[in-house]
Amino acid sequence: MSPSRGGSEAYIVFGAPRISESAIAEVVDSLRSGWIGTGPKVARFEEMLAEYLGVKHAVAVNSCTAALHLSLVAHGLGPGDEVITTPMTFPATINSILHCGATPVLVDCARDTRIIEPTAIERAITRRTRAIVPVHLAGQPCDMDAIERIAARHGLILIDDAAHALEAAWKGRKIGTVGNASCFSFYVTKNITTGEGGLVATDDDGVARRVRAYSLHGLSHGAWQRYSAKGPVAYDVTVPGYKYNMTDVQAAIGIHQLPFVAEWLSRRAAIWARYDAAFESLPVGKPNPPPAHSVHARHLYSLTVDEEKCGIGRDAFRQGLHERGIGSGVHYTGVHLHTYYRERFGWKPADFPNATWLSERTVSLPLSPHLTKAEVERVIAAVRDVVPAGAKAAGATA
């Protein structure tokens, strides 16, 4: 809940979505039609996404976690297989690897870009390695040429966690078109949302067919295909699948989010540039500028707040923002620092020094494209206010 504020200024919630009147009307249309499950609107949303990304198959599911899980399952990943990924991600990345029975192998991220380093991936490859799952953290695409070459050289499957990276591209190649399968999220805070939702993008017919079947119990035909055709069609079960299908009520929202994707990206890029300029003289760490040949999806604007330089720790900094009516986020506390994985795999903070360093210092500021100019200035004023004056002077002369 938003705390009550002294003045008339509303609390700036981190990652608030915007739902257009057209999306609301589309949801109402689904409700009135009586077809609220998986149906024509999911099919339409999938077509729109396949065209936007430039992929042959876009299979909508109910989360990116499901998309990751099904992508791994559809490639036959299971017990005994090692999957290389980064600790600087949301637990969903690791959980999907565990759910298919495989073993996650973490390699540290770079401290400046925060994303996985291709050379570190190569060093972690063993005889059991079967797949690589890079994460395009904050919308910064990983070096997909280098990672693709490593995958090809070692015969590995490449599935990327593109939850933050719907708009991203690496050297002119759209994220979603590189590798064996790409997984996107339409969770509330993501660049576009369906409330909950996810997507597997792939050019592989077999993978698309398996993901679709696995997303609905392993049935050969979904309900929509079974009843909307000329007559009832019997289904057959060929694999024990899951219940991961997206519904038309969710797709109804997405159909009216995707058309805004470019406009919202350019608005986030403008806020990003304003933050960069405003924090120039502050002793906080700014996001690494993306390579000129890439498209950064601008999902998260994350600072690093180092107590030695800033005179305030990250958690106190967040508290200071909160008291000034500004929500913030932590992306992320490295997965190697969470109890379950620590106890199961024996990971220690020192095993992934960059991820540990970032975990203690990272803080993401509001970057919603719906922030007004005045709200962006309020965020900036709050950040300036929270960093102690002495540190500010030191930063200005540094």
Ligand SMILES: *Cc1c(COP(=O)(O)O)cnc(C)c1O
């Ligand atoms: C949000 C997110 C996920 C999970 O997405 P859901 O759609 O909520 O399952 C996975 N990976 C990353 C990096 C995320 O940010």
